Amino acid sequence: MLRLEGISLGFDGFTLAVDLDLPKGGRLAVLGASGGGKTTLLSVIAGFLMSDRGRIWIDGVDVTEAPVPDRPLSILFQEGNLFPHLTAFDNVALGLRPDLRLDEEARTRVDETLLQVGLAGVSTRKPGDLSGGQRSRVALARMLLRNQPLALLDEPFAALDPGLRAEMMALVADLCDATGLTLVMVSHDLRDAERLCDALILMQDGRIVTHGTMADLMANPPDTLKHWL
Amino acid sequence: MARRAFPISVATWAGAAVAGLVLVVIALPLGAVLLRADASSGLGPADWAAVRFTIWQALLSAAISVGVAIPVARALARREFRGRRALIALMGAPFILPVIVAVLGLLAVFGRQGGISAALRFLGLPELEIYGWQGVVLAHVFFNLPLAVRLILQGWLAIPAERFRLAATLGFTSRDIARHMERPMLRNVAPGAFLVIFLISTTSFAVALTLGGGPRATTVELAIYQAFLFEFDLGRAALLGLVQVGICVVAGALVIWGTKPNIAGTGLDQPVARWDAQTPAARILDAVLISAATLFLLLPLLAVVTRGAGAIAGLPPAIWAAALRSIVLSLVTATLSVGLALPMAILIARGRARGLLETIGALSIAVSPLVIGTGLFLILRPVVSPTGAALPITGLVNALAALPFVLRALVPGVEQAEAGYGRLALSLGLNGPQYLRHVLLPRLRRPLGFGAGLAAALAMGDLGVITLFAAPQQGTLPLEMYRLMGAYRTNDAAGAALLLLTLSLGVFWIFDRGGRVNAAT
Numbered sequence: 001m002l003r004l005e006g007i008s009l010g011f012d013g014f015t016l017a018v019d020l021d022l023p024k025g026g027r028l029a030v031l032g033a034s035g036g037g038k039t040t041l042l043s044v045i046a047g048f049l050m051s052d053r054g055r056i057w058i059d060g061v062d063v064t065e066a067p068v069p070d071r072p073l074s075i076l077f078q079e080g081n082l083f084p085h086l087t088a089f090d091n092v093a094l095g096l097r098p099d100l101r102l103d104e105e106a107r108t109r110v111d112e113t114l115l116q117v118g119l120a121g122v123s124t125r126k127p128g129d130l131s132g133g134q135r136s137r138v139a140l141a142r143m144l145l146r147n148q149p150l151a152l153l154d155e156p157f158a159a160l161d162p163g164l165r166a167e168m169m170a171l172v173a174d175l176c177d178a179t180g181l182t183l184v185m186v187s188h189d190l191r192d193a194e195r196l197c198d199a200l201i202l203m204q205d206g207r208i209v210t211h212g213t214m215a216d217l218m219a220n221p222p223d224t225l226k227h228w229l
Numbered sequence: 230m231a232r233r234a235f236p237i238s239v240a241t242w243a244g245a246a247v248a249g250l251v252l253v254v255i256a257l258p259l260g261a262v263l264l265r266a267d268a269s270s271g272l273g274p275a276d277w278a279a280v281r282f283t284i285w286q287a288l289l290s291a292a293i294s295v296g297v298a299i300p301v302a303r304a305l306a307r308r309e310f311r312g313r314r315a316l317i318a319l320m321g322a323p324f325i326l327p328v329i330v331a332v333l334g335l336l337a338v339f340g341r342q343g344g345i346s347a348a349l350r351f352l353g354l355p356e357l358e359i360y361g362w363q364g365v366v367l368a369h370v371f372f373n374l375p376l377a378v379r380l381i382l383q384g385w386l387a388i389p390a391e392r393f394r395l396a397a398t399l400g401f402t403s404r405d406i407a408r409h410m411e412r413p414m415l416r417n418v419a420p421g422a423f424l425v426i427f428l429i430s431t432t433s434f435a436v437a438l439t440l441g442g443g444p445r446a447t448t449v450e451l452a453i454y455q456a457f458l459f460e461f462d463l464g465r466a467a468l469l470g471l472v473q474v475g476i477c478v479v480a481g482a483l484v485i486w487g488t489k490p491n492i493a494g495t496g497l498d499q500p501v502a503r504w505d506a507q508t509p510a511a512r513i514l515d516a517v518l519i520s521a522a523t524l525f526l527l528l529p530l531l532a533v534v535t536r537g538a539g540a541i542a543g544l545p546p547a548i549w550a551a552a553l554r555s556i557v558l559s560l561v562t563a564t565l566s567v568g569l570a571l572p573m574a575i576l577i578a579r580g581r582a583r584g585l586l587e588t589i590g591a592l593s594i595a596v597s598p599l600v601i602g603t604g605l606f607l608i609l610r611p612v613v614s615p616t617g618a619a620l621p622i623t624g625l626v627n628a629l630a631a632l633p634f635v636l637r638a639l640v641p642g643v644e645q646a647e648a649g650y651g652r653l654a655l656s657l658g659l660n661g662p663q664y665l666r667h668v669l670l671p672r673l674r675r676p677l678g679f680g681a682g683l684a685a686a687l688a689m690g691d692l693g694v695i696t697l698f699a700a701p702q703q704g705t706l707p708l709e710m711y712r713l714m715g716a717y718r719t720n721d722a723a724g725a726a727l728l729l730l731t732l733s734l735g736v737f738w739i740f741d742r743g744g745r746v747n748a749a750t
Contacts, residue, residue, distance in 0.1 A: 046398065047397075048394055068394075069401075069504070071398075074398065075394070075395065075398050078391075079391055081391070083413070085413040086409065094399055098401045098402065099405060099408075
C-alpha cells in the first residue's frame with residue numbers, strides 16, 4: 001500500500017536512505033532517537049520534502065512528484081492540528097471543505113464523525129475551551145472524515161498524560177480496525193508503538209537499522225531494540 | 230502567597246526612590262502646565278484644527294503603514310533570499326534614526342529637487358508636494374512601516390509551521406489560508422500595530438516641525454512650540470499641553486486595550502514553506518513588494534550619504550561644536566537613563582508593585598517630552614534662565630523619554646538573573662554591591678549595552694525639547710541642522726545630516742557592541 005523504493009535525501013550533513021513496504025491496513029511504528037530521521041521520513045512521504053532519488057507509491061499510485069494536496073493521505077502533528085478561531089465542528093469540517101460551504105449531507109457527516117470519536121456534545125466549542133484529549137479527538141475526527149487510505153501520525157499524543165495517551169491509542173486502533181486505514185506513526189515510546197502497531201522500524205542516522213513485525217521483535221528483541229524496552 | 234527572599238534590600242529602596250523621583254520629575258511639570266493653562270478662553274479655531282489634524286494624520290499614517298506592511302510582511306514570511314536577515318535588521322534602524330536626517334533624505338527623494346519629481350516632470354505630470362500633510366504622513370510611514378512590518382511579521386512567524394503543513398494536506402487554497410490562518414492572526418496583531426503607530430504619530434513633533442506647519446498641517450505639539458516661541462503665550466501653550474496629554478493618554482489606553490496576546494501559538498523564526506505560494510505570479514508579487522519596501526527605506530538614506538559625503542569636510546566650526554554638545558548630551562542621557570532604569574528594573578522583576586512601577590516607567594509616553602519641557606520651562610523661568618539650563622534639561626527629558634524602552638530591555642534580564650542565581654547568591658551571602666557585581670551586572674551586559682545605546686541614539690537625534698530652550702550658538706547637532714535647512718544652506722545641511730547619522734548609529738553600535746563583549750548570557 002505504501003512503498004518507498006531507494007528513497008534518498010541529503011541536507012546539512014544528514015542523509016536519509018530508506019526502502020520500505022507496508023501492506024494495506026498495516027500499522028507501522030517508526031521508532032528512533034531525536035535526529036534519527038523519523039520526522040524527515042514522514043515529511044518525504046507527505047511531500048513536505050522532496051527526495052533526491054527513489055520513488056514513492058501510495059495505494060498503487062506513484063506520488064513521487066505529486067504536490068502535498070494531491071497525495072492520498074492525512075496527517076496528525078504533535079501541535080498545531082487545530083485552528084483556534086474555529087469551533088470543533090468547523091475544525092472537523094475542514095477535512096471535507098476548506099471553504100466550509102457545507103450542505104446538509106456534509107453537516108450530517110461531520111456530526112456523525114464527531115459522534116464516532118465521542119465528541120457529540122462539544123461541537124460548538126473552540127479549541128481553547130476543550131481539554132487536551134478532546135482536542136486530539138477533534139483532529140482525529142477530521143482525519144477520519146478525510147477518508148484517505150494512509151494516515152501519518154507525528155507523535156500526535158505525546159503531550160497527553162499516560163492515561164489519556166493510552167485511551168487515544170485504543171481509539172485509533174479501533175478506528176483503524178473499523179476502516180482498514182493504513183497507518184505510519186512516529187514515536188519515542190515503544191509501549192505506545194506496541195499498543196497500536198503491528199510492525200516496527202527503528203531508525204538511526206537516517207537509516208532503518210531494525211525492521212520486523214511487532215510480535216517477532218517483542219518476542220525476540222535484537223540488540224538495537226533492547227535499550228528501548 | 231509566599232514571598233521570595235531576595236539577596237539585597239537596598240535595591241528595593243533604590244528602586245522605590247528612583248520611581249518616586251521619576252514620578253516627581255514628570256508630575257511637577259505636568260502640575261505646572263495644569264496651573265498655567267489658560268482655560269478661560271478655551272481652544273480657538275486654530276487649536277481645534279491642530280487637534281483635528283493631529284488625530285487625522287495619525288490615523289492616516291497608521292492606516293497606510295499597516296496596510297502596506299501586511300503584504301510586505303507576508304512576502305518576507307514566506308520567502309527565503311540572500312539578505313533577508315539584513316533587511317529585517319535594517320527595519321529596526323528607523324527607531325534610532327534621527328528624524329531630521331530622515332526628513333532630509335525624504336526631501337532628497339520625494340522633494341521638488343528629488344528623483345521622483347524629476348521623473349514626473351519628464352512625463353509632464355505635476356511634481357510631488359512634500360511640505361504639508363502629505364510630507365507629515367510620508368515621514369510617518371517611512372518611520373513606522375518598518376515597525377509595522379516587524380510586528381506583523383512576528384505574527385506570521387508565530388503561526389506554527391505544522392499548521393501550514395496541515396493546510397497543505399487539507400488542500401487549502403491561498404484563499405482558504407487567508408481565511409483560516411492569516412486573517413485570524415491579523416485580527417490579533419494588526420490593531421495593536423495600528424494603535425502603536427497612531428500613538429507614535431501623535432507625538433512626532435520633529436516631523437511636523439520640519440514638514441508640516443501652516444493652518445492645514447499643524448499638530449498640537451507644533452502649536453505648543455509656536456505658542457511658545459512665536460507668540461510667547463504660555464497660558465495657551467500650557468492649555469495645548471494638556472490637550473496633548475489627553476490625546477496621548479487616550480491613545481496609550483487604546484494601545485493597552487488593543488494589543489492582544491497572540492493566540493496563534495509558537496513557530497520557528499524562519500520563513501515557513503508555503504505550498505500555496507509557489508506560483509510565478511506569487512513569486513513576482515512578493516519580489517516586487519520586498520524590493521519596493523527596501524527601496525523606500527534605503528533610497529532616502531543613500532541620498533543622505535551621497536549628498537553629505539562631499540560636504541562633511543567643509544562643515545563650519547559651529548556644526549562641529551554642536552556635534553560635540555550632542556555627543557556629551559547623548560552620553561549623559563544614556564548614563565542617566567540606565568541609572569534610573571536599573572533600580573526600577575530590579576524592583577519590577579521582584580514583582581513588588583509591578584503595575585504601579587511599570588506605569589511610572591511608561592509615563593513619558595503619556596506626558597510627551599515637549600509637554601514635560603513646557604512644564605520645566607514654566608517652573609524654571611522665575612528661578613534661572615531656561616536657556617542656560619537647556620542641555621541639562623534636554624538630557625533629563627531625553628532620559629525620561631528613553632526610560633520605557635530601557636526598562637523593557639532590562640526587566641527580562643533581571644528576572645532571568647534573579648530566577649537563576651538569586652537563591653544561590655542568597656545562600657552564599659552575596660549582598661548589595663557584591664550581588665550587583667557578581668550576579669546582576671555580568672548577566673545584564675547585553676541589555677544594559679542595548680538600552681544605553683538606544684537612549685544615546687535617541688538623545689543624539691532628538692529635535693524636541695531642545696527647540697524650546699536652546700539659545701543661538703547653543704544648539705545640538707539636530708537643531709543646528711534644522712537651522713541650516715531653514716537658511717537654505719543645503720550643502721552644509723547635507724554634511725551635518727551625514728555627521729548626525731554617523732554619530733547616532735555610532736553611539737548605538739558602540740554601546741550595543743560593548744554590552745555583547747564578554748557578556749555572560
